[in-house]
Amino acid sequence: xxxxxxxxxxxxxxxxxxxxxxxxxxxxxxxxxxxxxxxxxxxxxxxxxxxxxxxxxxxxxxxxxxxxxxxxxxxxxxxxxxxxxxxxxxxxxxxxxxxxxxxxxxxxxxxxxxxxxxxxxxxxxxxxxxxxxxxxxxxxxxxxxxxxxxxxxxxxxxxxxxxxxxxxxxxxxxxxxxxxxxxxxxxxxxxxx
Amino acid sequence: xxxxxxxxxxxxxxxxxxxxxxxxxxxxxxxxxxxxxxxxxxxxxxxxxxxxxxxxxxxxxxxxxxxxxxxxxxxxxxxxxxxxxxxxxxxxxxxxxxxxxxxxxxxxxxxxxxxxxxxxxxxxxxxxxxxxxxxxxxxxxxxxxxxxxxxxx
Numbered sequence: 001x002x003x004x005x006x007x008x009x010x011x012x013x014x015x016x017x018x019x020x021x022x023x024x025x026x027x028x029x030x031x032x033x034x035x036x037x038x039x040x041x042x043x044x045x046x047x048x049x050x051x052x053x054x055x056x057x058x059x060x061x062x063x064x065x066x067x068x069x070x071x072x073x074x075x076x077x078x079x080x081x082x083x084x085x086x087x088x089x090x091x092x093x094x095x096x097x098x099x100x101x102x103x104x105x106x107x108x109x110x111x112x113x114x115x116x117x118x119x120x121x122x123x124x125x126x127x128x129x130x131x132x133x134x135x136x137x138x139x140x141x142x143x144x145x146x147x148x149x150x151x152x153x154x155x156x157x158x159x160x161x162x163x164x165x166x167x168x169x170x171x172x173x174x175x176x177x178x179x180x181x182x183x184x185x186x187x188x189x190x191x192x193x
Numbered sequence: 194x195x196x197x198x199x200x201x202x203x204x205x206x207x208x209x210x211x212x213x214x215x216x217x218x219x220x221x222x223x224x225x226x227x228x229x230x231x232x233x234x235x236x237x238x239x240x241x242x243x244x245x246x247x248x249x250x251x252x253x254x255x256x257x258x259x260x261x262x263x264x265x266x267x268x269x270x271x272x273x274x275x276x277x278x279x280x281x282x283x284x285x286x287x288x289x290x291x292x293x294x295x296x297x298x299x300x301x302x303x304x305x306x307x308x309x310x311x312x313x314x315x316x317x318x319x320x321x322x323x324x325x326x327x328x329x330x331x332x333x334x335x336x337x338x339x340x341x342x343x344x345x346x
Binding site: 082084086087121 | 219236290
């Protein structure tokens with residue numbers, strides 16, 4: 001019995017299709033591992049970080065590897081974390097206080113009396129959005145565990161004309177005061193970032 | 194978690210199977226489940242605890258905790274170890290966000306004579322005692338209810 005020429009062709013096409021599927025699965029796995037362990041661009045949405053990020057349509061680079069290698073947070077850096085209220089949401093906030101700091105819960109007095117202070121417990125950080133009037137942050141859910149933090153937001157890449165690498169920098173209240181020759185105790189109360 | 198895992202009678206360390214898929218796919222976590230979660234204080238460690246209460250419940254706390262009663266906030270759970278007073282649990286660090294939960298216990302696979310589900314007859318009394326301190330809300334789901342948050346980046 002002779003093999004027909006179309007059977008050769010079918011076998012060839014089938015092998016090509018199978019290899020293509022394997023490559024696709026391979027690529028998806030590699031992409032997933034890269035996204036979950038090293039970093040990826042992510043779309044920012046929502047008004048809570050307003051002056052830093054626009055309400056929608058901006059893309060930032062989330063670096064997970066940087067957080068895994070250097071988990072010590074710095075005051076003023078941007079982090080992405082799983083929301084304590086809803087485990088399916090990932091939110092972006094700014095670290096305001098580290099473990100041991102005394103924090104004024106809400107200097108504006110919107111969500112808590114402005115005289116209320118808390119000490120951030122061990123292994124936790126205090127996070128806040130930049131847009132105080134429109135942000136759900138540590139004022140609502142208290143200090144967050146560092147186990148909830150996913151990665152650091154290192155740069156904004158889109159729109160291209162607003163490209164920026166975020167370098168954590170904070171201005172302490174007592175530094176401002178000292179320039180006016182006042183001796184204020186601004187320990188940790190630098191919530192006005 | 195002593196009466197549930199590694200009881201004094203067993204010569205082996207227990208081997209157990211955790212189910213991460215059901216947690217990631219959004220199935221609700223129920224009271225009485227055993228879960229593994231990231232330690233909120235020493236955040237690199239993983240701990241195994243039993244869920245005592247879900248969001249909306251009111252729990253009567255045990256000594257290390259400051260308030261006598263606590264309402265579990267939205268998206269949080271209250272976890273405790275099975276061995277009272279030898280466990281660093283929610284009585285020390287308060288309600289736990291659901292996002293810290295890593296996986297849910299399914300089966301004990303080793304040692305063979307304890308093979309089977311994690312519901313052990315010897316822990317039912319302990320579980321009942323834990324549940325007696327909880328004032329439950331009517332709906333049992335904690336995962337899918339009340340996630341009507343405002344948009345927030």
